[in-house]
Amino acid sequence: MAPTPTPTSLPSALPALQGPVALIGAGLIGGSFALGLRAARPDLQVRVFDHHPDHVSQALACGIASLAAATLAEAVAGAQLVVLAVPVGALPALFAELEPWITPGMVITDVGSTKADVCAAARVALADRMPAFVPGHPIAGAERSGPAAATSRLFDGRRVVLCPQDETDPAALSLVQACWEACGATVHRLPADQHDQVFAAVSHLPHLLSYALVAEFAGRPDGALLFSYAAGGFRDFTRIAASHPAMWRDIALANQQALLGELDAYVAALQRLRQQVAERDGAGLFALFDAARTARVRWGEEQR
Amino acid sequence: MAPTPTPTSLPSALPALQGPVALIGAGLIGGSFALGLRAARPDLQVRVFDHHPDHVSQALACGIASLAAATLAEAVAGAQLVVLAVPVGALPALFAELEPWITPGMVITDVGSTKADVCAAARVALADRMPAFVPGHPIAGAERSGPAAATSRLFDGRRVVLCPQDETDPAALSLVQACWEACGATVHRLPADQHDQVFAAVSHLPHLLSYALVAEFAGRPDGALLFSYAAGGFRDFTRIAASHPAMWRDIALANQQALLGELDAYVAALQRLRQQVAERDGAGLFALFDAARTARVRWGEEQR
Numbered sequence: 001m002a003p004t005p006t007p008t009s010l011p012s013a014l015p016a017l018q019g020p021v022a023l024i025g026a027g028l029i030g031g032s033f034a035l036g037l038r039a040a041r042p043d044l045q046v047r048v049f050d051h052h053p054d055h056v057s058q059a060l061a062c063g064i065a066s067l068a069a070a071t072l073a074e075a076v077a078g079a080q081l082v083v084l085a086v087p088v089g090a091l092p093a094l095f096a097e098l099e100p101w102i103t104p105g106m107v108i109t110d111v112g113s114t115k116a117d118v119c120a121a122a123r124v125a126l127a128d129r130m131p132a133f134v135p136g137h138p139i140a141g142a143e144r145s146g147p148a149a150a151t152s153r154l155f156d157g158r159r160v161v162l163c164p165q166d167e168t169d170p171a172a173l174s175l176v177q178a179c180w181e182a183c184g185a186t187v188h189r190l191p192a193d194q195h196d197q198v199f200a201a202v203s204h205l206p207h208l209l210s211y212a213l214v215a216e217f218a219g220r221p222d223g224a225l226l227f228s229y230a231a232g233g234f235r236d237f238t239r240i241a242a243s244h245p246a247m248w249r250d251i252a253l254a255n256q257q258a259l260l261g262e263l264d265a266y267v268a269a270l271q272r273l274r275q276q277v278a279e280r281d282g283a284g285l286f287a288l289f290d291a292a293r294t295a296r297v298r299w300g301e302e303q304r
Numbered sequence: 305m306a307p308t309p310t311p312t313s314l315p316s317a318l319p320a321l322q323g324p325v326a327l328i329g330a331g332l333i334g335g336s337f338a339l340g341l342r343a344a345r346p347d348l349q350v351r352v353f354d355h356h357p358d359h360v361s362q363a364l365a366c367g368i369a370s371l372a373a374a375t376l377a378e379a380v381a382g383a384q385l386v387v388l389a390v391p392v393g394a395l396p397a398l399f400a401e402l403e404p405w406i407t408p409g410m411v412i413t414d415v416g417s418t419k420a421d422v423c424a425a426a427r428v429a430l431a432d433r434m435p436a437f438v439p440g441h442p443i444a445g446a447e448r449s450g451p452a453a454a455t456s457r458l459f460d461g462r463r464v465v466l467c468p469q470d471e472t473d474p475a476a477l478s479l480v481q482a483c484w485e486a487c488g489a490t491v492h493r494l495p496a497d498q499h500d501q502v503f504a505a506v507s508h509l510p511h512l513l514s515y516a517l518v519a520e521f522a523g524r525p526d527g528a529l530l531f532s533y534a535a536g537g538f539r540d541f542t543r544i545a546a547s548h549p550a551m552w553r554d555i556a557l558a559n560q561q562a563l564l565g566e567l568d569a570y571v572a573a574l575q576r577l578r579q580q581v582a583e584r585d586g587a588g589l590f591a592l593f594d595a596a597r598t599a600r601v602r603w604g605e606e607q608r
Contacts, residue, residue, distance in 0.1 A: 139533065139535045140535070140536075158535075159533065159535075161533075198529060198530060198533050199533065201521060201530050202521070202530050202531075202533055202534040202535070202538050203534075203535065203537055203538065205517075206517065206537055206538055206541040206542075207537060208577060208581075209513060209517070209541070209574070210541060210596075211577075211592060211593050211596040211597075212570070212573045212574055212577050212592070212596075213509075213510065213513070213570065213573075213596075214596035214597075214599050214600050215573070215592050215593075215595045215596040215599070216569060216570060216573040217505060217506070217599070218595055218596065218598075218599035219595070223599075225502060226502055226505050226506050227506075227599070227603045227606075229443065229463065229465075229502050229503065229506055230506040230507075230603065231443045231444070231462075231463075231506070231507070232444075233507055233510055233511060233543075233544045233547075234506050234507065234510055235604075235607070236540045236541070236543040236544060237510040237513070237514060237540070237541055237543075237544060238510075238600050239537075239540040239541075239600075240537045240540060240541060241596045241597060241599075241600040242597050242600045242601050242604065243537075243593075243597065244597075245590050245593035245594040245597055246590060248589075248593050249586050249589040249590045249593060252581050252589055253581070253584055253586055253589070256581055256582075256584065259581055260578065260581055260582060263574060263577070263578045263581070264578070265520065266516070266517065266520060266574070267571055267574055267575065267578070269516045269517075269519070269520040270513070270516055270567060270570070270571055270574075271571065273512060273515075273516050273567070274564065274567045274568070274571070277512075277556050277557070277560055277563055277564055277567070278560075278564060280557055280560065282553050282557055285552075285553045285556055285557070286549050286550060286553045288515060288516070288519050289515050289519075289547075289549035289552050289553060290549040291519050291522055291523070292514075292515040292516075292517075292518035292519040292522065292545045293515075293518075293545060293546050293547065293548075293549055294522075295518050295519070295521070295522035295527075295531070295545075296518050296542050296543075296545040296546045297546050299531045299534065300539075300546065302531075303539070
């Protein structure tokens, strides 16, 4: 076979990033981001810091990072970009630990699934370093997790939402945007509150609904019988109930207010639906199902 | 290329079925059943009767049927097996229309997603012909529908539930069981009430939950924004919201009592979950999500 090709044209895709990059947390998302950056800039130095020794060794083995740091301070010293790729519940403590090591010109970004709470925590901990922080959320995931599942193309064709704050440094924002674009993503901007409202609806609520259904069945005396007859519809509906429990606990708590609003709206919708079933309102049920089907089919076509 | 192979060994797989078979309704399920029977018995005469002229012509073109009947009476005259493959809402009228044409030795089966209501309707309409009826429900579906989507292997490795009644003729039951086994399915038996309880939980409820979510979003002023940020988790969770609205209206009405019980249990589970979010009960949320994940992962592994 041919030798490993040297990508001669790609480095120019990301001239603003000189490195080093400090990757704090080498899971699927952080690892894939680092791989995407290194695909664009093969010479990029990426230092990884992760509390899981397995993640560190896998990150080195997979080419996610070129150096492993023993401490957070060592990872970020002299870094141009610090990527915080940890569950949102871990971010407040991490911001506080990071703050003394932030130097002028350093840019910090995160990949958390909620943004208003992350911005608030950053503002408290980073204080006058807050302009260096660019809050981000890549809309991507996979059924697998961990550095071994990471791939440089995870974000190809996906959306990344950035939620710049009033004090965010425009140069920091453009660097982070360029990094995501180099990974093949399309960057959108939303206010943090609106981000959290949108994702409470289209992501956090469905995860909780799916978890609730599976847990409810699993807790029944006849649970094994139920699962034995579950088929394709159940498989699709509950795929997200296999998601990481600690990550989703953090998200549910971090986005509490928006999520409570979504839960209430959904329970109200179910109570209307229950009434239609109880009243044998066939026309109403047909109209509801048909409206859902039309919207879902249209959305599916737009996603292609 | 080689000529179309002649399956010389397969006819012996289904010696009990001599035919003719009358297929009433040539959609995905009925069409696939007929194709499976004809794969086992290439000489089998299958007569199709369907109110949709397109379905009839497609059924003939796809090899689902060898003859098209202009009336129900013509389709069933002299048939050994009558397969009623219509939405459950259409079955009561169909049983009444069929009853005068039932002859000794004729076996009748259905493929409806609910069973207690179907058995009750059959008992009223068929009267002393009730022993000829074998209530059935193949656990299979596909995103597509209609005869063009039918395939002889749709039921391969899938489950079929038969719900024999006290009066069901054992010979009729064994014929229907042999037919499904010839299609590659595993046949299970459940009392009709238990069938409806199980499928209210693992199939009918998830469909209603998915429809309710999509309809709720589609009805909001910011619906387009929500859909624009929906991603993989939403896609899986809402795939079943693209299902056939009339079929699911019929199912919701046919299985009303069991479904109301499931809706109430689910709303109660959501209200407990809401309380955990409101009280910031991280340990409780983790335990719930972890129990769901464990059950879902185990189920997924058992399905392989």
